[in-house]
Amino acid sequence: MTVRVPAKVNVQLAVGAARPDGFHDLANVFLAVGLYDEVTVTEADELRVTCEGPGADQVPLDRTNLAARAAEALAARYGRRADVHIHIAKDIPVAGGMAGGSADGAAALVACDALWGTGASRAELLDICAELGSDVPFSLVGGAALGTGRGERLTGLTVGGTFHWVFAVADGGLSTPAVYGEFDRLTPRAPAPEASEPLLEALRTGDATALADTLANDLQPAALSLFPSLTATLRTGTTAGALAAIVSGSGPTTAFLTKDKESAHRVAEALLASGTCRAARVAEAPAPGATVIEPRP
């Protein structure tokens, strides 16, 4: 059973003050983008995880892997053993602020559900996703959604067109808790987070210029503080013609919104030539959430 699952970019990430449980309340506008991991699950004697692709050496293969945790959570709920081999074909940058681990968790859950024929409802699967991590429910649904609470409570959003993006993959990663910690240090009195109406309108109408004017990431100053060279990457992309440049989530991947496909390829070439990133990837949005691709439905 093979499931394809997309990466995400946060077109708005409004962050409130730290809560007593250590998490932050968010207004998190997720957009799924067309960079995908593929997770294949097959029956085995015991739970085992393998991984191939860029950054595979940084992916844990033990029970801390989000895909393994997803399989165990579903198995526990249905009183069975999670005896599966999970193979992850990685294309989403690892530790890059594009929710690669969350994507693999959601994909493994959908794959195991289909393999075992559990018949779990969408609501049940979303509950398990929320237990696994704040970003995991969005990886399941894809498209675009507003995440509130710690990001796990989703409201689907309409997207009225295709957006063209470039993602600059940085040399190295950033830890999500470290970036939230730096946010707390830099923002002693964060206001309550609210979704931006003009941004939601730009998504609804599919207007790239309007979306570019409204992109906002409250974690960006913290990511730049921990990874100062990203400033040069952001500048390179806008100089090359991107409509806007932003850090993706907690970073260090940077995201560039462009007018069309041609412009995206020009920006990607300029980013690569500048030497300010390790790789530049072109992708369209929105993309569908975790979907079974093999056996063909």
Ligand SMILES: C[C@@](CO)(OP(=O)(O)O)[C@H](O)COP(=O)(O)OP(=O)(O)OC[C@H]1O[C@@H](n2ccc(N)nc2=O)[C@H](O)[C@@H]1O
């Ligand atoms: C920042 C975002 C933006 O979408 O993603 P990335 O850019 O890292 O992919 C998310 O908020 C990351 O979500 P996710 O990576 O699922 O986080 P979790 O596993 O739930 O939590 C990891 C840690 O991040 C911090 N955390 C996460 C979510 C949240 N609303 N407030 C937090 O403070 C906490 O320190 C927590 O212990």
Ligand SMILES: Nc1ncnc2c1ncn2[C@@H]1O[C@H](COP(=O)(O)OP(=O)(O)O)[C@@H](O)[C@H]1O
């Ligand atoms: N299936 C997985 N793929 C990638 N990373 C994983 C996975 N499971 C757990 N992790 C851990 O999650 C951390 C964050 O990785 P990732 O989800 O790719 O980035 P981000 O949280 O920045 O979006 C990694 O450093 C890794 O230790």
